[in-house]
Amino acid sequence: MPYLPSGFPDGAWLSDVVVDLGEVFAAAGFELSLVGGPVRDLFLGRTSPDLDFTTDARPDEIISAVSGWADAHWDIGRDFGTIGIRKGDDTIEVTTYRAEAYDPESRKPEVRFGRDLGDDLVRRDFTVNAMALKLPSFELVDPHGGVRDLYAGQLRTPATPEESFSDDPLRMMRAARFASQLGLDVAEGVRGAMTAMAERISIVSAERVREELVKLIIGDHPRAGVDLLVETGLAEIVLPEVPALKRLDDEHNRHKDVYQHSLKVLEQAADLETDADGPVPGPDFILRFAALMHDVGKPKTRRFEARGGVSFRHHDVVGAKLTRKRMQALRFDKETIRAVTLLVELHMRFYGYGDQGWTDSAVRRYVTDAGDQLERLHRLTRSDVTTRNRKKAARLDHAYDDLEDRIAALREQEELDKIRPHLDGQQIMSILEIPPGPTVGKAYKFLLEHRMENGPVAEEQAAALLKQWWAEQD
Missing domain, CATH: 3.30.460.10 (Beta Polymerase, domain 2)
Structure with a gap:
């Protein structure tokens, strides 16, 4: 009992x-x-x-x-x-x-x-x-x-902080974790020792660091935990891509503070998690970590344009590569790495939808490329809007509402999350009378592309399309 x-x-x-x-x-x-x-x-x-x-x-x-x-x-x-x-x-x-x-x-x-x-x-x-x-x-x-x-909301050590962190340097990561989990303020002496001894975290195994980082990210106050890692210098060793965002600050105000923006996106992503019965039950490490890392490609891609603007072309692709490398160094499992890096890579895909409009084919590709991460991608994309311009924020929100409505309509019409070519491999080999080999894969890809562009067709029409494609091959 x-x-x-x-x-x-x-x-x-x-x-x-x-x-x-x-x-x-x-x-x-x-x-x-x-x-x-x-x-x-x-x-x-x-x-x-x-x-x-x-x-x-x-x-x-x-x-x-x-x-x-x-x-x-x-x-x-x-x-x-x-x-x-x-x-x-x-x-x-x-x-x-x-x-x-x-x-x-x-x-x-x-x-x-x-x-x-x-x-x-x-x-x-x-x-x-x-x-x-x-x-x-x-x-x-x-x-x-x-x-x-x-009850005072303070984090102190029983012995001196220097003795405590010398005995086990991972405790410096735990300090940031407890700032996140429990909302505790770190005592000045503890903060000072973390700053002075940050380099000592390098002797701790990647696996132990990773476990503390995960607990920090899924805490109730992840922003506080990440900020403490950055301010004390620990992040320079365990997650250097994040403090690099702080060095991206622009004294001429030609672009937003990317570090503070990333922390805000992290908070907003956490707010969009669902309960246990929803599609993204919180706390969700994959969504939150993707939110934190989504712009880490910007320092390497920043360019000052001739007219005074700033661009970060392809920062999504570069950021995905940096995120994958960091997560591999921290010994994350392959599936978690795949999910997080996919979200980072796709987080810019939506922009332009409201202005340009998307064909049904583009909507299908968005869903297909997101795969099992679509619900997280919905939340990451919405979280990435931190502008204070209310009209711009409302416009983006309305555009994403429209995209989700179109996805729902197409899914109902076509079972979008189960998109496959019109014919499977066995059917392709039977119709073309060919054995297994690379040609079957090429035919499969052709039919998938046609399916993405034009939607479903009857099996007889699919067979005719396949034969026409086959006749055009060298």
């Missing part, structure tokens, strides 16, 4: 497995405390998806204590003092009191087991995460003022 310790705001609860586990460890003669995020979230009136515990028991003693009680356990984190446990529907991690430090020349943390709960709490990243509830009594242990800082 859900359990809420006294003294905490309504809205959060703990599984009764927390009480049970505390009693299991007490019976075995060991200390156990719920620690970190789950405790912080109780004060925020919300339920944490994770249950993290710390204990004076060593890994082998943890296993011995839970044997016969846990449904399963695993020791994949044994080297770090962590044992994973499953009890019913709950997945739990229990970690021996510890202290971590990075050798300046190493990417891997050096693990040292601590002697008591105080040793463990002082080595944690921030005071709001350095609180513990002793079990099974639920006595709060808060030696560094985490509750005070949480």
